[in-house]
Amino acid sequence: MRVFEPLLSRNALTVCLLTTAVFVTAGFAPFFTPLALAADDPDQSVVVVEEEVVEEEVVVDADAAPRPVAVFTFSGWQELIDDLNFVGDVSDSPGLGSSIEGLMALSTGGQGLVGLRRDQPWGVTVSIVNNEPDILAFVPLKDLDRFFKALAGMIGPVPQDENGVYELEVPGQVLFAKQEGEWAFLAARPESLENLPEDPALLVASLTKKYDVAFAVNMQSVPDEFRMVALTQIRLGLEQGMTREKGESDEAFQARVEAASKQVAEIEKALTQIDQLTVGWSINREDRKAYVDVMATAVAGTEMAGEFADIAEGTTSFAGFESPDATVSTVCTGPIAASDREQLPGMLSSSREQLDTMFQSSDAFSDPQVKELTRKFVDKLFAALEKMMDTDKFDGGMAVFGKGPFTIIAGGAVSDSAAFETLVEDTLKDVNEEYPNYEGYRRNVAEYKDLRFHTINVPALPDPEMLETAQEVFGEKIDITIAIGEKRVFFGVGPDAIDRIKHVVDLSAEAGEVAIPPLRMRAKMAPLMGVLGSLARRAGKQMEGEIGKLGGALPGGRGSADEDGAEEFADNDGDQLGGDGPRGLDLGPLGPMPLPSKLPDLSQLFVDMKPGKDNVELTLMPISNGVRYSIVADEELLKLISAAASLATQAAMNAGPGAGPFGPGGGGLPQ
Template sequence: MNNFIQSGRLAIAGLLLAAMPLVALHAQDAEFKPVAVVSVAPVKKILADVQYLADAAGQTDAGRMAALLSTPFTEGIDKTRPVGVVVMTNGQEFAPTAYLPVSDFDKLLTTATEQIGPPQDVGEGIKMFTPNQMPIFVKDAGNWAILAMDQEKLANPVGDPTVFLKDLPEQYDLALQFFPGNIPEIYRNVIVEQMKTGIDLSLEQEADETDEEFAVRKQQIADQVAEIERVFTELEDIIIGWNVDATKQGTYLDIAYTGAEGSEFAKMMALNSDLSTEFSGFTSSEAAINFQGTQKLSEADIARMDKQMNSVREQVIHQLETEGDLEGDELASAKKILDLAIDTLIETARTGSIDSGLMLDMTGGKGTFLAGAHVADGQRVEDGVKELLKLAAADGEVPPVKWDAETYQAIRLHVMQIPLDDAPPEAKDILGENPEVILGIGEKSVYLSGGNDAMARLKKAIDASIAGSDTKVGVVQMHVAILPILKGIQKNAPKPVPGVDAAIEALSGGADKFLVTVDMEQRYMRLRMMLEEGVIKAIGAGVAAQNAANAEADANFEDAPAF
């Protein structure tokens, strides 16, 4: 049966491919739409940003060298306007063209001739270069030079690419924008059918896998393919853009989506355009590690999560039963823990809201972990923790827990003392002489703290969360601050580490974070990953110092007397 299905899909894909030339005969006069746009910022901005990065990394001369080396390749190009590539389609064929901003077309031709050889004049203001026997056609269009691999594509090109580039050159040094809905349906069908066929051909039932489990795994993959298919119908565009921004003191990569009007993606984005958190006290811009995640879930999101979590449950149970590491009561306990955890996730999703915050604070070299999250049933979480401790106790000694040690703001606090009798002095310095791990259970919330002054810090975070319960947030706000982490390494290293010492010195000016944010508004969503300037400085200084130390060590080794 599987072979029959695979053969059928291959046949469908083949028929679709065979049909393309026939359908193309009817698409001669169809309207062209963009499928992809590539935007490159003006040369002037690119070189300025390269110099900024070089300066930040302590490699100023490298930035100057880049500017010098670029000169022969940019003669005749207007360095104040962007470069663009536009891929158009009329529903059947693709028409890619590139656009170079021109200040002097003849100089541009001379520059190209020096690099790839002289062109041939093919008429109508078009020149043909043939590097590596591959034709490239160039048309003089006033203040633009238009390039194509096919001369016919230059017959009616887009006159001004900025119509499609829009504000991409101002937002990013380099950007790629896709319009998945404009990919011709016949090509979409081929892509999907070939994907399904490839999966069917590679998917095999494992020796210890039952028919039911194999069916579940196949369904998971089918669901993933369905999610990919949604991209073609539910996303208006996808933008991947990289930029260097001296005013924001860093460099970042964006991945952004615009949902098609009325689509599930658009509804999800609109649903999350105005969010607030109940756990603002558990995040801090000064923390070494900080995470806040808040999201409202649609009915479709809840259904997908329900299905995914139950699938995970089945897979993990199968793994527990077949690996044989746990038996009898221990296996039953592990299954119970899994059920409690999965049920908590599913029931929390069914409330239509996910909300959490956590941080690792290392101020003054002292370490404290704090976390808080919304759950559907706090008691279920407590039951799961008790079962987990019971299972752990079967393998060794577990510190005792003082259940219901106290109640604060209607939250029951359970306390575990962490013995540090045999711990090194450095651990006591970071965590305190008598560190605690505290589990807080509310009716619809759960809390965790540990380390130095854990109880007082937890109560302070709870109070701050109550006071700031209407704090506006994005979907995700996360950062990792490099300086406090490096200081911790420096303090506890048995001997000086030159790279770490140099990186800490470079970070003295601040801006030491790696940040990840996810924001949504109406039909738009953006994921941003950013490196602040200080991190770039630290990387440059650290690598240079470590290389110098290694070179010195090698030299001393070579000069050492032989015995």
């Protein structure tokens, strides 16, 4: 749930702030470590698109009360087939949708989906009746009887009672169906087929007119007791996880407990004050782009509605981050309410403790001096960030340049740049006290306009794997840059950070104040593919090792818990962890969850992409009583759909035969 806090809180702007804090600390922490190795070796040395504020809320079943708890729909069979054919064409798998049509024809003796109105939506609604879920599906079939007869070769005859209700036996349960006008309805209980809507397309009209596929949850239709049960389970889960970690200080543990309490409070507020959550996906075949919207609206007059209202379009002085040369760019701007500024010290304190704990517990930073330097730096960085946020507006951004190695820069407006000068001076003082022979820190290496540049060279990293990753991303020589001006600060890591900061400063000055959404992120995926693919391969190998260790640690497991656990675990001879049958974790009635002996090569997801058709953009925009995250992806990104499907198939094959709830030993779906 923590992931969605930016969506559910007016503190969305703090995402930019805390991301910058992690970025800066992650850059400095490796710098401290090599000092222990180098202490005695001083020689080791703008594109702007105006957005329209959408005031329309997606309303499901506006004419009926109460609204269903959830609705899933896609806009029609023909639209689905056309979209799949388009995805197949751009991913070198032509006829992807047509192949599904062929399978349907094969299953029905050449008749296909007889009586189907191909331009009408399909849907599923979930309501709560007598404290139990009531699920109703609808399909635009003109003649259900004819359709069942076409499927008789597969499912056999389907009996119909005197009320026109069909009884359809499927593995593990019985479903009920009924024809009503030109619509076929399907339910798990015959009672659900009473009082059917005359035109169920109206239930989903507000979704299907915008999206090819959509899902909406009406939170206020969920009974209070259901929400309280969910909240109780979440609270219990968090409380059970509140055990002190090894080496965790009293202050850090208390901060984590307080953060968990605040998290529960935020979840409770979301469960009680959110009106609707909506996810919609569509493909525009004419402009060859895919669109995804994630929206949240609040009940009018609630605290959350007021928080959403604070998220508004504004202007930025840092439009230069959206340089045409940037591989990735982010700009974030907006007002900071007085109440947020009051809460900021506590929020930053909690985040500081969590970040400090993360670095202090890392095996990569085992030197006590390094840990102490990192702790001091984190404390001073967050003190500077607190002063940075002592204003009525947040304005800043981040950008990635290059095709590998990359240069990453971040920066923004500050109310007190002196705090960052103090950060630099104190850090230098701390380093000199511990490592007096280190000469990799250089002050005032350059000046540009009001900016003064300081650099730090990271001479080495003690962890070979960390060093390899850092050099792959940032190059052989890893430099950190800090630029401090009168009312602005920039940080950079990479081979040409100084020049890139100057570039962003010039573009920003040329653009002036630019109207912009509260948050906008853009990325060109092609330049990232090589490095991401390499990192994905490395991550895949690490995950295989962890799976092997898991196999050896579980009761009855055959795997080895050593560093080469994946290889020891990869015999795939059908032995299940803890017993006979398919290898996997026993999930009771759901059967074994497969533990694959070898993960698919994740780098296959990062296929070759054509420059110029590889763009993706994420935007946060206000809507009536809520917010909307929108993602727009160029056609090259659609290749990932086919790649992901191939990986899923490969993973299933690697898991071995019979794995899953419907394999031998599996129990099917829960009754």
